[in-house]
Amino acid sequence: MTGDRLRVGVVGYGYWGPNLARNLNELAGAELQLLCDPREAARERAQLRYPGLVTTAEFDDVLSDDDVDAVVVATPVSTHYGIAKAALLAGKHVFVEKPLAASAREALELGMLAAAQGLVLMPGHTFLYSPPVNMIRNLIDADALGEIYSISTSRVNLGLHQPDVSVVWDLGPHDFSILRHWLGEVPSHVAALSRGCILPDTPDVAFIHLEYKSGTIAHVELSWLAPSKLRRTTIIGSQKMIVYDDTSNEPVRIFDSGVMIRDPESFGEFKLSYRTGDIVSPRVEAAEPLLLELEDFCKAVRTGSTPRSSWQIGLDVVRVVEAVEQSLAREGARVPVVLEGADLAHDLLPARDLL
């Protein structure tokens, strides 16, 4: 680091890389040191935007550059593991676009490696830095909602189909990371139903049931085939209910509604009472989540703090995606969310001790 500035090498300048580069460039605590992309056109686009930026087609140049403190990875999912591992082994801190890796096994190994090396490994779960998501997290933490009975969420729009990745891998990590952040737990079981409507081998619509040990149940609808964009999550608590809509001017709406059992001791007719109270749309701070996320990465490197979007959360997200894939492979059967295989569990235990 130059003083307090983290010198960053960005790997991958395709769809998401430019957003990362732009925010890194605006960040006081970071410096865009080097950009790596095998595609000449991508490198040229970057240089047009950042005159003077050093670029390279060779990832090895990033690894061997002593002026690079950290690597920010925005490449296809299948390459995350290899790139992140090499960077960690080269002593670089690593930020990887979500999902952290293509399997829980890979994600765990990366996490173990980072822990062993004393380096930061952080997946890019941007929604963990979204002001409305955190406002809801704070309400849950303060027990303002009471017991969380159920959560139902729809994340649908028309496009973007991706040739090599299903809608579960593409959109699922958003909801799985948000749920993990809110509930502080990973689902115990999932069951899923999906269809490849346009390309038979690429699921583009998925319905997912999630069960939690705490009793919370959840449903996640993901789709690239929808008449209009929908980002709507409903949280039903015993004290209050919340509707979170990321596309709305009022992203968080808090409903003081509920049901109570009246006269619990009375013998005779069953009676429930419905409570419908005020609805509040609290003012939500305007802030760019991606900027906050990269700031958290810089801070983690600088101070040794654990980033909110930790690799453990990244691992948990991949575990859920994998469980969903398993359920789909088994015709929608209900499957537990576990790390697969006994040897993986074996790897895990000593590693957890290390942390």
Next chain:
Amino acid sequence: MTGDRLRVGVVGYGYWGPNLARNLNELAGAELQLLCDPREAARERAQLRYPGLVTTAEFDDVLSDDDVDAVVVATPVSTHYGIAKAALLAGKHVFVEKPLAASAREALELGMLAAAQGLVLMPGHTFLYSPPVNMIRNLIDADALGEIYSISTSRVNLGLHQPDVSVVWDLGPHDFSILRHWLGEVPSHVAALSRGCILPDTPDVAFIHLEYKSGTIAHVELSWLAPSKLRRTTIIGSQKMIVYDDTSNEPVRIFDSGVMIRDPESFGEFKLSYRTGDIVSPRVEAAEPLLLELEDFCKAVRTGSTPRSSWQIGLDVVRVVEAVEQSLAREGARVPVVLEGADLAHDLLPARDLL
């Protein structure tokens, strides 16, 4: 019948009975002959509303009244079978509020009996007479939507919890009958997740996956615990998409949107093209579905036609509810939708021959 007028005995004057009585009273083809309810207060309410109406506390009075051509049943679900069976055996046509019976076995037996007696047996699936539902049915029949990829529906509101019935039995029949009406098929498999949030033994939130032989997949969300009333169904077809919202001034919205695979023969990069076209909210005829439903019942009695809400549809709906209950009993496992048990199948086969 007096001339063309069907003389009707209404059994049950609780929550829904008054609606049936009111519509029967307005119907040119029907006559409110007799009302039966064991509760004195209910009978008094009816007489206040319809001065001169003959009422009785005894169901036997209905059965033995030769001036009663048909019985309209609006009693708790658990009593449907007994009342409808007795009425059919007494030679009365029968209209039963949805669901037709408390089990597929009961529903089938009632259907067989009605067929054997040459009497009309009709369950009250009112949505089959809803103008927007039928407009969509007509669009599907005319193949305007193309292949039906998936359907997602939410039927949620705050209340009404019922002491003896789950949200699946209460709200599910609406969606299951609509889907049966639109798709002309029963799901082959279901998987469900539910929770009794307020009363542990009474599921009040349920998420249900449905798979169809045709390839269509569907998701149904049912809840008595929601911040606001939602009646929203999205249908994704290969040619068009539809949003059906029963609470909106524009209950049917048709989106000329879709995805196409471009250059299918080109070697090289994968390309999809997204089409977003006009959105049309067709004018939907204003009509009272309940009135149309009862008219259809009268017509079926008068002319021998099969009512749109046939007992076979009523049976199919109960089969789906039962399958959902089975899935819930088996922790959300994916279960086939079948008539349960070998003996039932045995009963069924000769009966089907009769029809």
Next chain:
Amino acid sequence: MTGDRLRVGVVGYGYWGPNLARNLNELAGAELQLLCDPREAARERAQLRYPGLVTTAEFDDVLSDDDVDAVVVATPVSTHYGIAKAALLAGKHVFVEKPLAASAREALELGMLAAAQGLVLMPGHTFLYSPPVNMIRNLIDADALGEIYSISTSRVNLGLHQPDVSVVWDLGPHDFSILRHWLGEVPSHVAALSRGCILPDTPDVAFIHLEYKSGTIAHVELSWLAPSKLRRTTIIGSQKMIVYDDTSNEPVRIFDSGVMIRDPESFGEFKLSYRTGDIVSPRVEAAEPLLLELEDFCKAVRTGSTPRSSWQIGLDVVRVVEAVEQSLAREGARVPVVLEGADLAHDLLPARDLL
């Protein structure tokens, strides 16, 4: 009165009369004594609904019936004055559907007469009993909005054209009475623009500017020609803003938004700061305004209290309608809201002394 029950004669059983009759019938404090309508069909409809109700074609029968304590008038506007005056002279309390009369002169004369006779005269400004309207009134009274800068309101829908009355006389009294109730003042000046789009002599679209001595300005849009029903009022206060929408599930929305002048003493650049805070949709009590209104009438008769919808408010509403009509007659000129003519003022002065 029979004990505490007000014995009421209803005059006019056309569009609104049935609503009044129904609510009077439900009211513990009132008794439907007699119904008068010259049209045989109307009387028959009433008797079908209320078996045993005495009806008459002759208004004189109402006047001469000693068992009638009060007359409720739901006849065309042009007849209000004659009927109400006769009833007051016959010693009956009078409730008149809005507007109170066809001119301010008539309204004033009726008010004077009622005062002189010690009888209640009440116009049917139902919105003065609407829970959201009163919630806003209470907020204004508690100074929660700060200074009321401006109010903008739209009351539009498709239909109902009336052959003898403009949209100003038909819909205007709703907004003028609400504004009078909220602001406690009558506009000092109005200017209006209208058009008879369908029938050249019957304005069916009107735009109305209102100025108040307090500084508040308002705009009222009234129309029978609109693509969809709109009932939307925006109130801009120096502390808070409110949107009142009578067709919404959230009829009152309170916005904690505003503008502040920063650094008022600083020399140099002008600076304003915009404040956008929480939005609250308070729970609004569900209540039938028409029932509350008729209860207030009964109470006024019984206890001598002034009804919220007093004849003075009824007079003020008619004064505004008349001023709007004058503006329209003078091609949209800005005109003051006054009682017309010197002799009217002359009538008024001693009368005010009486009160």
Next chain:
Amino acid sequence: MTGDRLRVGVVGYGYWGPNLARNLNELAGAELQLLCDPREAARERAQLRYPGLVTTAEFDDVLSDDDVDAVVVATPVSTHYGIAKAALLAGKHVFVEKPLAASAREALELGMLAAAQGLVLMPGHTFLYSPPVNMIRNLIDADALGEIYSISTSRVNLGLHQPDVSVVWDLGPHDFSILRHWLGEVPSHVAALSRGCILPDTPDVAFIHLEYKSGTIAHVELSWLAPSKLRRTTIIGSQKMIVYDDTSNEPVRIFDSGVMIRDPESFGEFKLSYRTGDIVSPRVEAAEPLLLELEDFCKAVRTGSTPRSSWQIGLDVVRVVEAVEQSLAREGARVPVVLEGADLAHDLLPARDLL
């Protein structure tokens, strides 16, 4: 011009200038030649964005630069006249941000001068290049709406107060130019009501009545004080109605609704029939209006065509603003829209002959 490329000098790099510069930079037919702003900070911002761009603090440098074919002016309204006049006299084509000038007299003089010089003078009425605005214009031209009865529009939001300009000068030109574009006529009379709520001398809320010779009436609501942004225009035609909402995903909604007089020859009861048909949200082409506008300017220079946003329209818009200001100065009186004063008329007549 260099070949077909228009060499442009941009004057003013404050709020709107950067948008103009960015679009000019993207335009194949234009070249950003020179940028002029007296503020050093503004010039630095421009150079950071466009490395190599020549900038100057002196407007004379623009005038005397033979490589500048056209001047694009984005300075405060009060300076438009002086800058545009000097540029025209120097033989440059001129594009001026809306409004064209601070008075009709100025606007007319500029127009006359441009005509005399054979140069293009174009005001930046961007909405004339907005796809939804033009879709509606085309529908009106094709007589799809029938007679235009009335138009009602709201353009309100919280902020932006400007120290030297009222909400009428700031927001009014948008609506006045759109109405001019749609209706092809200037209002004959206006009447307005406004208030300076925050700064007494700067109206921030305004209600404006507009009357047209064709019979159309319109109402425009403008405000910097509103709980939420609203851009809603309703057009009532005899055949169809349209709602145009620039903030919506469905900016144009066409309602096939209306009223018809039935049985016009029948003697007896008055009868109207209401027609409510389909609602269509046509797909609106996505295009950047500002880019289309600047393209039209380049084309006008290159080919001699009249730009859609002609100086005559710019003059008409200023005439309406001036009439509104007059109405406000005369306490909301209804005033005709004319060029003020006899001498101006005198100037005008020979000038019109020239054109």
